[in-house]
Amino acid sequence: MGIKRAPLAPYRVLDLTDESGVFCTKILASLGADVIRVEPPEGDPTRSIGPFYHDEPDPEKSLHWFTYNLNKRSVTLNIECTTGQELFKRLVKTADFLVECFRPGYLDKLGLGYAILSELNPRLVQTSITPFGSTGPYRQFKGSNLVVSAASGYLYLCGDAERPPVQCATPLAWYHTGLEATTFTMMAHWYRQRTGQGQQIDVSAQESFMSQALPDLLFWKSHGWLTQRSADGRNVAATPAQAATPAHAARPAQAARPAPRSMIKCQDGYVLFSIRPYLAEIREWLASEGMTEDLFEKEWDDVILKKLHPSPEQQHHVDDLVQAFALKHTRDELMWGGEKRGIEVAKVQNVRDVMEDTHLKERGYFVQVEHPEIKDTITYGGSPFKSDEMSWGYQRRAPFIGEHNQEIYIGELGLNKQELAVLKEGGVI
Amino acid sequence: MMTKASGMEMALSGIRVIDFGAGGIDPITTSILADFGAEVIKVESYSKIDFIRLSGRTIDGTDDPNKDVHFARYNQNKFGVLINLKFPKGVALAKRLVSTADVVTENFTVGVLKRLGLGYDELRKVKPDIIYMSSSFGGQEGPYRDFRGHGTHLACMAGLYDLTGWPDESVPLALAAFADHSSPFLWATVIIAALEHRRQTGRGQFIDASSLEGCIDILDTAIADYSANQRILTRQGNRHPAAAPHGVYRCQGKDRWCAISIFTDEEWQSFGQALGNPAWAGEERFATLPGRLANADELDQLVEGWTHEQEAEKVMLKLQQAGIAAAVVETARDLYQDPQLAHRGHFWELPEQDMKGYTFEAPAGCLSKTPASLQRRFPLLGEHNEHVFLELLSLDPEEYKALVKEGVIS
Numbered sequence: 001m002g003i004k005r006a007p008l009a010p011y012r013v014l015d016l017t018d019e020s021g022v023f024c025t026k027i028l029a030s031l032g033a034d035v036i037r038v039e040p041p042e043g044d045p046t047r048s049i050g051p052f053y054h055d056e057p058d059p060e061k062s063l064h065w066f067t068y069n070l071n072k073r074s075v076t077l078n079i080e081c082t083t084g085q086e087l088f089k090r091l092v093k094t095a096d097f098l099v100e101c102f103r104p105g106y107l108d109k110l111g112l113g114y115a116i117l118s119e120l121n122p123r124l125v126q127t128s129i130t131p132f133g134s135t136g137p138y139r140q141f142k143g144s145n146l147v148v149s150a151a152s153g154y155l156y157l158c159g160d161a162e163r164p165p166v167q168c169a170t171p172l173a174w175y176h177t178g179l180e181a182t183t184f185t186m187m188a189h190w191y192r193q194r195t196g197q198g199q200q201i202d203v204s205a206q207e208s209f210m211s212q213a214l215p216d217l218l219f220w221k222s223h224g225w226l227t228q229r230s231a232d233g234r235n236v237a238a239t240p241a242q243a244a245t246p247a248h249a250a251r252p253a254q255a256a257r258p259a260p261r262s263m264i265k266c267q268d269g270y271v272l273f274s275i276r277p278y279l280a281e282i283r284e285w286l287a288s289e290g291m292t293e294d295l296f297e298k299e300w301d302d303v304i305l306k307k308l309h310p311s312p313e314q315q316h317h318v319d320d321l322v323q324a325f326a327l328k329h330t331r332d333e334l335m336w337g338g339e340k341r342g343i344e345v346a347k348v349q350n351v352r353d354v355m356e357d358t359h360l361k362e363r364g365y366f367v368q369v370e371h372p373e374i375k376d377t378i379t380y381g382g383s384p385f386k387s388d389e390m391s392w393g394y395q396r397r398a399p400f401i402g403e404h405n406q407e408i409y410i411g412e413l414g415l416n417k418q419e420l421a422v423l424k425e426g427g428v429i
Numbered sequence: 430m431m432t433k434a435s436g437m438e439m440a441l442s443g444i445r446v447i448d449f450g451a452g453g454i455d456p457i458t459t460s461i462l463a464d465f466g467a468e469v470i471k472v473e474s475y476s477k478i479d480f481i482r483l484s485g486r487t488i489d490g491t492d493d494p495n496k497d498v499h500f501a502r503y504n505q506n507k508f509g510v511l512i513n514l515k516f517p518k519g520v521a522l523a524k525r526l527v528s529t530a531d532v533v534t535e536n537f538t539v540g541v542l543k544r545l546g547l548g549y550d551e552l553r554k555v556k557p558d559i560i561y562m563s564s565s566f567g568g569q570e571g572p573y574r575d576f577r578g579h580g581t582h583l584a585c586m587a588g589l590y591d592l593t594g595w596p597d598e599s600v601p602l603a604l605a606a607f608a609d610h611s612s613p614f615l616w617a618t619v620i621i622a623a624l625e626h627r628r629q630t631g632r633g634q635f636i637d638a639s640s641l642e643g644c645i646d647i648l649d650t651a652i653a654d655y656s657a658n659q660r661i662l663t664r665q666g667n668r669h670p671a672a673a674p675h676g677v678y679r680c681q682g683k684d685r686w687c688a689i690s691i692f693t694d695e696e697w698q699s700f701g702q703a704l705g706n707p708a709w710a711g712e713e714r715f716a717t718l719p720g721r722l723a724n725a726d727e728l729d730q731l732v733e734g735w736t737h738e739q740e741a742e743k744v745m746l747k748l749q750q751a752g753i754a755a756a757v758v759e760t761a762r763d764l765y766q767d768p769q770l771a772h773r774g775h776f777w778e779l780p781e782q783d784m785k786g787y788t789f790e791a792p793a794g795c796l797s798k799t800p801a802s803l804q805r806r807f808p809l810l811g812e813h814n815e816h817v818f819l820e821l822l823s824l825d826p827e828e829y830k831a832l833v834k835e836g837v838i839s
Binding site (some may be wrong): 180 | 434438439440441443444446465485486488498499502520544551566567569570571572573575576577578579581582585587588590591592593594595596599600601605606607610611614615617618619621622623624625627628629630632633634635636638639641642643645646647648649650651652654656657658661662663664665667668669670671672675676677678679686687689690692706718744749750752753754755756757759760761762763764765767768769770772773776787788789790792793794795797798799826
């Protein structure tokens with residue numbers, strides 16, 4: 001077994017993202033790339049995103065900044081002035097990737113569009129992440145995580161029927177967009193490594209996050225169904241609600257089929273319980289505590305033993321029995337009981353549950369990173385895979401504003417101290 | 430084959446992937462690779478059909494495993510072959526296929542492929558630099574090793590369901606197989622990273638891909654917040670700590686909504702102007718973000734008082750023209766009519782007779798030189814047996830016939 005290597009260690013990324021794309025450069029940094037944040041002289045705007053370390057609002061204590069900029073370096077640079085633009089071009093010549101989230105046309109106006117940058121560095125892969133993409137009637141539209149969630153079709157699926165659609169407390173649309181942008185960036189990287197040719201990647205957050213509305217999209221087109229938000233937390237998988245067009249009315253049998261999984265309340269929270277595929281196993285389990293009611297009667301034998309599809313009424317009846325059973329148990333009892341019987345039961349975990357999860361602990365998922373300046377160690381998410389060959393990880397806390405100006409401008413670009421002082425004086429860095 | 434025929438060099442041209450997987454995460458991972466030009470060969474058998482073919486949602490209402498809408502969406506651009514791995518000859522044939530490949534993926538229950546003689550240590554004997562990814566619920570080792578589950582189960586375990594909903598309700602309100610559609614992008618990234626590692630070192634590797642761990646980053650800053658501040662993030666409804674109004678507002682019609690996010694005081698002023706300067710929009714207490722956050726409930730009612738008599742599309746356009754982030758809460762029907770998506774050609778449509786009109790989304794990344802493309806629909810069961818075994822593997826036709834007859838290719 002050799003020493004683990006960071007596969008992107010030979011490559012440099014210029015990172016001009018905001019919160020909508022920063023997950024992309026975070027992943028590239030965890031694969032070992034030399035990611036350089038290019039911040040405006042006053043510090044990057046995402047440094048104002050909370051929460052903050054010990055709740056002290058300070059651009060050097062944003063936990064958002066901490067989380068998404070591990071392993072990166074930072075330079076300051078005003079790319080809106082001519083001197084800054086020249087310096088930026090010098091940086092671009094040394095880079096393999098540029099990832100940015102500016103509004104379409106902004107970099108072009110500064111004379112830093114892909115056409116110009118790729119002439120300086122034909123190998124450059126530029127990933128441009130915007131809410132709606134860089135072409136089309138909505139290209140200048142603004143987005144937030146909530147707004148992109150709405151425009152992608154995902155938000156409509158979350159919530160209960162009586163109230164507005166509702167989001168997750170963490171920015172899932174930005175998470176997902178950053179994730180997809182990384183994949184596309186790696187595709188272009190692989191092509192570049194074979195051919196020497198860079199290219200530009202136009203990533204629309206709306207389109208990316210549509211991946212998460214997929215079940216709804218599928219059924220609308222093929223069956224004319226719109227998925228309805230769940231009113232009681234049950235039937236959380238795609239439930240066809242309205243057979244909308246006559247062309248689709250020919251599939252009543254499929255339309256009537258209830259969802260295979262249900263959200264079930266238990267003593268200490270909720271579990272997601274796969275019920276429909278496991279009626280026989282569930283009947284045995286309930287029988288062990290005398291809670292089967294009529295499940296051993298003949299009509300049920302047909303459904304259970306012949307594996308026929310239960311009617312919605314039958315499904316709800318089983319749901320009710322499972323629900324009554326679950327109220328006598330904890331999440332862990334149900335989850336492990338399910339595992340023993342081959343039934344998929346997952347517990348709904350909160351943040352603390354996840355961070356104290358025994359499986360994740362045993363696999364050493366979470367990582368602790370030293371922050372010597374605040375004399376503390378902070379926990380972050382770690383590697384999603386294990387390999388003897390390839391590493392994914394973080395050795396270095398997120399950088400301070402312009403922490404690596406000297407290292408990069410003097411040490412790597414060859415500027416001298418006087419030049420650096422002049423740039424600082426002029427507000428360029 | 431079609432890639433070469435059309436002469437189009439794609440991002441992953443020349444990469445061959447053998448996919449033993451089934452269900453969601455594994456097949457979607459390789460479909461992403463296939464969309465960008467990898468040659469993906471999906472291995473099934475009549476004794477072990479990809480269970481997604483039997484999801485019960487078919488294009489024509491039948492139970493035909495060749496017409497399932499999920500399978501169609503997760504397996505486009507792939508070749509499909511049949512190998513019964515219960516026969517030693519089937520295992521030998523699979524090894525022969527792997528010896529020509531760059532990447533193997535699988536998501537069997539932990540240990541099953543190994544017992545069949547197709548574990549990493551066996552396959553590296555026939556292809557020393559093979560990249561072998563086993564994806565599973567929680568990884569190959571650890572207490573959850575034998576867990577099975579879908580993307581929804583993973584999303585529950587990773588915290589997504591706990592964080593979706595209203596602060597005043599305990600029931601989790603997400604409706605998402607989230608991990609089914611996020612992990613594949615992570616695993617596709619990791620596979621390309623492994624190709625890069627191989628390029629640098631000449632070495633393949635085994636990758637234990639834990640989809641649970643791949644999903645934990647959805648917690649965003651909640652991990653560091655718990656670590657540094659001992660705070661447990663909870664549901665926030667549609668609120669945002671640095672924006673108000675920030676929410677989903679009822680519009681004209683049944684179940685029609687518009688999402689609106691106002692971050693800066695300038696945006697708030699533009700908002701007032703866009704509404705024709707109603708008195709409330711000019712009130713001092715709403716002029717700054719702290720004031721708007723402190724009065725968020727009342728603000729939501731006032732905003733909804735304006736939106737609820739208008740069409741969601743009009744609200745969106747009016748606010749976006751004023752420089753404010755806003756969007757219709759789109760349903761699937763809206764998405765298929767969305768002018769932006771239409772302009773960008775975001776949908777692929779299958780031309781084949783048997784799935785005529787079946788439409789799905791193209792990848793969201795537009796690569797200027799090597800775009801994704803739809804080369805072929807999902808494979809029917811065993812559709813490419815002859816192409817793969819006779820042409821790619823150059824199996825002797827007599828041997829091929831014998832293997833079919835013996836039920837090995839079946």
